Amino acid sequence: MRQAVGAGHSVAVLSRSVPPDGAPGRIAGAEYFRADVTTGEGIAAAVAGADVVIDCLEGRSGKALRGFADGGARLLAAAQDAGSARAVMLSIVNCDRSNASFYRSKASKEHVYELSGLDTVVVRATQFHSLLAMMFGAGSKLRIIPAVRGARFQPVSPADVAAMLLETALDPAPVPVADPRHRVLNFGGPESKDMTDFAREWQQATGAKGQVVRLPLPGAMGRYLREGLNLVPEARHGNETFRGWLENSADTL
Numbered sequence: 001m002r003q004a005v006g007a008g009h010s011v012a013v014l015s016r017s018v019p020p021d022g023a024p025g026r027i028a029g030a031e032y033f034r035a036d037v038t039t040g041e042g043i044a045a046a047v048a049g050a051d052v053v054i055d056c057l058e059g060r061s062g063k064a065l066r067g068f069a070d071g072g073a074r075l076l077a078a079a080q081d082a083g084s085a086r087a088v089m090l091s092i093v094n095c096d097r098s099n100a101s102f103y104r105s106k107a108s109k110e111h112v113y114e115l116s117g118l119d120t121v122v123v124r125a126t127q128f129h130s131l132l133a134m135m136f137g138a139g140s141k142l143r144i145i146p147a148v149r150g151a152r153f154q155p156v157s158p159a160d161v162a163a164m165l166l167e168t169a170l171d172p173a174p175v176p177v178a179d180p181r182h183r184v185l186n187f188g189g190p191e192s193k194d195m196t197d198f199a200r201e202w203q204q205a206t207g208a209k210g211q212v213v214r215l216p217l218p219g220a221m222g223r224y225l226r227e228g229l230n231l232v233p234e235a236r237h238g239n240e241t242f243r244g245w246l247e248n249s250a251d252t253l
């Protein structure tokens with residue numbers, strides 16, 4: 001959003017809660033709309049007049065997870081009614097190769113995008129630097145900095161992903177309305193390492209107390225990581241490494 005506003009675009013932000021004026025997350029120059037893709041309430045007003053829609057919605061558990069693909073369908077239908085030409089969805093690399101319900105919900109929504117009548121692009125990113133930092137931070141409260149045994153990561157900076165989403169949304173390549181197309185693009189971070197290496201970098205940057213501990217992660221999520229499905233070695237695109245991101249985010253860690 002920040003990058004889009006900075007580039008002079010008119011930006012409408014849709015979410016269930018609107019940050020009040022002056023709140024740290026609120027971006028001056030963007031217009032905020034309260035809307036809920038689960039019920040459909042407020043979506044039409046938010047997308048009215050939008051040339052492109054960028055969908056970064058999340059639905060981690062329960063009803064939100066079960067209704068994730070339907071929420072995407074509601075957003076796309078509203079975009080189509082509003083005359084938007086293109087919709088870009090942020091997704092996760094290889095989500096269609098995992099049985100984890102979280103990833104299955106992403107793959108279902110990707111399918112909704114594929115079948116829509118719009119020009120659609122799915123940008124599949126690797127895990128964000130902020131996600132790794134959040135996991136390390138949560139564990140460190142118990143003096144354990146967790147690293148999933150056997151897992152490598154290729155994390156990416158949220159700002160690099162945002163730049164890619166914006167570039168993809170604005171790509172001027174003309175698409176005939178009668179022949180909408182669907183594309184899937186992978187977007188990974190610049191380096192891939194064992195999770196313990198990232199854990200040590202995080203500890204060095206934050207000075208957090210605790211020990212880096214390798215822990216097993218059972219279930220479909222563990223399998224996804226151990227099989228390296230979170231890695232896209234052929235798609236190293238981001239510029240900001242985890243260490244660089246930690247340095248640049250020092251005030252907020």
Ligand SMILES: NC(=O)c1ccc[n+]([C@@H]2O[C@H](COP(=O)([O-])OP(=O)(O)OC[C@H]3O[C@@H](n4cnc5c(N)ncnc54)[C@H](OP(=O)(O)O)[C@@H]3O)[C@@H](O)[C@H]2O)c1
Nearest residue numbers: 015016017035036037038056057058091125126127128131
């Ligand atoms: N985090 C990662 O490592 C990672 C990696 C690759 C891809 N992704 C993808 O990136 C996207 C964003 O992830 P994130 O971690 O940044 O999630 P996030 O911080 O939870 O952001 C999700 C956004 O969706 C809004 N939202 C959720 N439910 C909604 C609803 N029913 N109606 C309207 N708005 C709703 C939330 O605002 P409200 O709660 O105010 O509604 C929030 O602004 C997801 O699609 C995720 O799969 C994330």
